[in-house]
Amino acid sequence: MYNGLVHAHSGLRWIAIFLLIFAIVKFFSGKAGAKSFSPRDKKTALFSMIVLHLQLVLGLVLYFMGNFPALMKERGMGDAYARFYGMEHILMMVIAIALITFGYSSAKRMSIDAKKFSRLAYTYLVGFIIIMAAIPWPFRKALEAAWF
Secondary structure (H helix, E strand, C coil): CHHHHHHHHHHHHHHHHHHHHHHHHHHHHHHHHCCCCCHHHHHHHHHHHHHHHHHHHHHHHHHHHCCHHHHHHHHCCCCHHHHHHHHHHHHHHHHHHHHHHHHHHHHHCCCCHHHHHHHHHHHHHHHHHHHHHHCCCCCCHHHCCCCC
16 A cells, blocks of 8 residues: 555656646746736646645655654664655645645735736745755655656
């Protein structure tokens, strides 16, 4: 079961990345083009946020099933693998998802469309940058990660 959840979490990452890129481009183009904020724009923001929240739930399940807190305690902060998975990855992802959720929630209450686009564009962009920095990419040899 654990292995299946790892593959689901890793595969869903690509959907989350695609949706975030699509949303960011859409929000910046809406901001630049002075368009009206349509229900389709709201759905784009919502679906991106839902996929990220699903990723967070899967990640939290994996975090506690994999016993990463105990691994970090055993190996210590000097071990890159234990530090990354035990603290850095989860902390950065929670911050990024909280920022994106804040952006969505605050934009929902705004009445001016340009401000909605602006809030969504910048919070989703900063969240995306944090997420990209926190993904265990395969070229980071100490993390023993794969592309899928």
